[in-house]
Amino acid sequence: MTLTRLLVRRHRLLLACWPALLIALCATAQAYQDTYATEAQRHTAVELAQQSPASTLLYGRLPDPGTPAQLYVWEIGAFVTILAAIMAVLAAVAVTRAVEDDGSLELLRSCGLTPLRPLRSALTVLISVAAVLTAGCAGAIMATAGQVDGVTASGAAAFAVVVGLTFLLVASVTVVLAQVAPAAGQARLLGLLVVGAAFAVRAIADSGQLDVLNTVSPLGLRATVEPFTADRWAALLPGLLASMVLVATAVLLQARREFGAGLIRRHDTRTSRLRVRTTAGLTARLTRSSLLAWTVAVAAIGALFAAMGSGAIEQQRNGEVGGFLGSQLGGGDPAAGYLSYCGTLVGIVVSAFAVLSMLAAGRAEESGMTGLVLTAGVRRWVPVAAQAAVAAAGCAVVLTVTGLLTAAIAPAVIDGEDIAVRSLAYVVGQWPAVAGMIGCATLLVGAAPRLSALAWLPLLASGVLALLGDLLGVPGRVQQWGFFQHVPDVAAAAPDGVALLLLTGTGVALVVAGAAGVTRRDLRAG
Incomplete structure (x- = not known):
């Protein structure tokens, strides 16, 4: 059994349940066609949504004319990308620092694994999950083609790639943090803070109409690509390049730290007495x-x-x-x-x-x-x-x-x-x-x-x-x-x-x- 297969087998519940949930959410586009059956209903809903600061803060700006496909990406897309980012943090830490901190990786290294092999296997797992997410979300949306107004093959593929790339970007950032943090718990916390910061940047960008901020937030991909509206494939390139740079950075940092430790030293001892x-x-x-x-x-x-x-x-x-x-x-x-x-x-x-x-x-x-x-x-x-x-x-x-x-x-x-x-x-x-x-x-x-x-x-x-x-x-x-x-x-x-x-x-x-x-x-x- 290779190390990559071992990581997948060990974390099979995490790597199977989360993608299944996200793909299931992507299969809900039909509900928007049923909810907004007439053009008048859509016009009213779009107008109210565009004027609501709370809706803009949570989901972003809703583009015109507000087809069921656009409403679907606006609402469900916000939930799917946030959940994909959270999953990326949990999965990235699980296949990197967690297996290192619990001692199982040390046992495997005693069998002759090269120092960089564990990180390469972890990255292979994360890239594979991103690919599964992309393919699954695309298939789930395309199943509604012809039944939901505005659903196109190009838009479905664009949104699916947004979900997969969001996962990959946040996972790459978390892998870098896993090399810096002193332990898996701190890496997980830092990763979730990155997700929170990404959401805040996206919310500020949409609420204040500062579109440039969406280009620096993993959760801003949906706004820059605009699936089912503009389908800007070129807007995906900066995110793809950023993930490649982050992966290379993680490899360099991994080679420059001690096994079982991060670049930030742990503070496990204190001079004061712990009275419990x-x-x-x-x-x-x-x-x-x-x-x-x-x-x-x-x-x-x-x-x-x-x-x-x-x-x-x-x-x-x-x-x-x-x-x-x-x-x-x-x-x-x-x-x-x-x-x-x-x-x-x-x-x-x-x-x-x-x-x-x-x-x-x-x-x-x-x-x-x-x-x-x-x-x-x-x-x-x-x-x-x-x-x-x-x-x-x-x-x-x-x-x-x-x-x-x-x-x-x-x-x-x-x-x-x-x-x-x-x-x-x-x-x-x-x-x-x-x-x-x-x-x-x-x-x-x-x-x-x-x-x-x-x-x-x-x-x-x-x-x-x-x-x-x-x-x-x-x-x-x-x-x-x-x-x-x-x-x-x-x-x-x-x-x-x-x-x-x-x-x-x-x-x-x-x-x-x-x-x-x-x-x-x-x-x-x-």
């Missing part, structure tokens, strides 16, 4: 820096969307906002619908932090740190249970801070009743959903660590149901299985919180099951 008395205290101490970073980032995102919601709410009150945003605002109070939508976005982001926190428990077990904790007389189920408790508490902190900030900002820009109370409740009310995510991840990490990559599936499935369920025509009974659509309107006459109690109870039960699963298997060690 419990396993939960140790876990909290180790996660406090990432918790602070996530709190600041999520609070900023929540405040930004709350501050930009007045336009969409007024448009819904004066007319009908179609498409994605219209499905989120619903048929009731537009202010409540928009604040619920903001809470859903915050809940999805915080759930990502929760899943990453629980996957850290698996990495601690592989690195041997869990074994060291157990030598102090701690019971085997305690470390994973402590990680779950700290993750739940940390997510509560993030949601509370974000909820308070949005509650302070929203009443100043949004007209309506109980705006502050609703802002706080819709954000903080996502904690039971986050608890359910923690439970799913704990069950996999504790009872079936080899399947821990599947911890992302409940988050991705629930996010798709919450954000795209109505638009894609998913039955309401199916949408109810998602985690994020159960926060009631606290300003209603009789808000129903039974679903939140069920989510919390399910999360607790899954954590218990995951902790019990640790006691029934051997610990993994790198």
